[in-house]
Amino acid sequence: MFSLENITRFIHEWLNGHFNPTFALFMEFGLVGVAAITLFAFLGLSLVWMERKVAAVMQIRIGPNRVGPKGIFQTTADTLKLLMKEGLVPDGADKFLFNLAPFIVMIVAMLILAPIAFAKNIQIWDINIGVLYLSAVSSLSVIGILMAGWASNNKYSLLGAMRSGAQIVSYELSAGLSVLSIVVMTGSLSIKDIILSQQNGWWIFKAHIPALISFIIFIIAVTAETNRAPFDMAEAESELTAGFHTEYSGMRFALFFLAEYINIFIVCAIGATLFFGGWMPLHIGNWQAFNHIMNYIPSSIWFFGKTIGLIFLIMWFRWTFPRLRIDQLLNLEWKYLLPISMFNLLLMTVVAIMGWHF
């Protein structure tokens, strides 16, 4: 079959058969790098297109339909346009930080990609503290946003960055706790082990209501963490024009824009991995025949299908809900989500210790 697993194994064997192992390893490094960057660009472009189409459906209109069939090249054209535009740096800006900020946001987004398992045996870096790594690195992006807001020397940007800082730091907690509840179930921080533990059913089904609660909290928290509506306080175009990237233009703006979509993909991939078994096909207990049929669907399709499903959910939020106010946003986190997720973690621990899950 042409599943990703077989292709990579073929490449690996071919390289090792023709070159000496060290050289082959370096070539694999290069290939992975190229693949990661390609995936990055492809994801960014296709998710922007998807968002436009989802928005169009919600808003009873057609969406992009001129450039290419169904407008699939619209975002490519837009990116080319942004590439050709002048990247303006305001006079009062701190030039070094201003130029650095979009790259930090982008690099952080790329770093999180490392431990994610895209398909069976396809994982760039199977680190044994994978989940810890994810939550550690994902909170770095706030530095880029704060940097952008401060360096722009614009009051709107500053307010946006300030909001974003308060928001990401707070919602990191709930996201972390809900991730932890799955770690409690699995007993491992490694992404690979977490996926393998869902061999006979996904955690969202196996761990009853606590898993459902932590999934809901996870989705809310990551929506806030990626600065998406209804938590797009950092941008809030009706209040702060464009928030932290008000002063950015050209490709620097595009980097922020693409990083936002990569971040959505990543958080949805994490959600799919933790709660929906990543690339693991839908298995139900001892139904051998059913499980066997499900195994015929390639693992990469399972992974991307689940991720895109979650991405759609997050896009659906954006085009339905109005925005919260900054104090309501922080209230929601500190007064509701955090206590609930702490209690839920306790509940989950009890479930795990007593072995009440399937």
Add this chain to the structure above:
Amino acid sequence: MIEEIGRTTEGDLIINIGPQHPATHGVLHLVITLNGETIKKVEPHLGYIHRSIEKMCESLSYRQFIYVTSRMDYLSSHINNHGCALCVEKGLQIEVPLRAQFIRVLMDELTRIASHELWWGAMAMDLGAFTPFFHAFRERETITDIMEKTCGARLTMNYIVPGGVMAELHPDFQKDVKRFIQLYKSKFEEYNELVTGNVIFQNRMKSVGVLSKKDAISYGCTGPVGRASGVFCDIRKLYPYDIYNKIEFEEITETEGDSFARYLVRLKEMQQSIRIIEQLLDNIPEGDFQAKTKAVLKLPKGEFYQRVETARGELGVYIVSEGGTTPYRIKFRSPGFSNLSALEHMVKGLKIGDLVAAMGSLDLVIPDIDR
């Protein structure tokens, strides 16, 4: 002045909202003083779209000046024209045919619905929800199509003239309006599902920008803004013009005076407008659509005042005539100006997000404020 902006002795943050800003729906310029996110002071700077309409009217004849007034509050241009026409008719003592009165009121109410539809979408957009805007425009488009068929224009209609209306109704008018009412009624529940019932929306609107009854009266707030604070200020009820005294409809009032009350008033007003249209639509009497008037209108020497209820509140038209073919002086009392003046009182001590919510609920049209 410009140097001062951005610096205060207390070290507060001063931000210019506008003249180019998504939340102001036009070229309103608010200089707001912030302490962190909390608003300490709001100072509106006007004049960015001042076209001296009142001065222009002084050199236009009584037939011509009405066209300029469509450009004041462009979302209720019919009602502006209506007010001016009524004022001129008052001076000339023209008896308007009953058919024309019916058509005028029908058009007024259609305009009111169209204006509130647009406001509904823009209000949701101010709070960060984009989708309602498109849903609102789906219905609003039907109204503009009806207007286009009869008046030939979609926004600045110039249809109501002294003595009646400009032209006969389009033959399809009744059929189209019925189709619109059917569409509107089938979609109205969607409005509540998508926006009114939303928890986030209610939290953003409730007890935000509270205006007490006393304050509403002292700031001169009219229209939905005044009525949401419990002031009975519907000109259609207080000083009925044309056939409004023969129509059954309710004056919607709320008591809370917050942004959500203003929101509810407008939503319910749309339904009352539908009720008015339904009463009139099948009973339009036969007859002339325009009274016989002289080619050149000359108002007798004196002062004339007429008020009408636009979608935003009370519009007053004040004409001083020296007996010539053009007015000596014209003054418009625009609802938006008084409503805007209450903004600072409403949002002091709240957050920036509340400023946007309160400003959206005032339903400001900037060309109406500046004229």
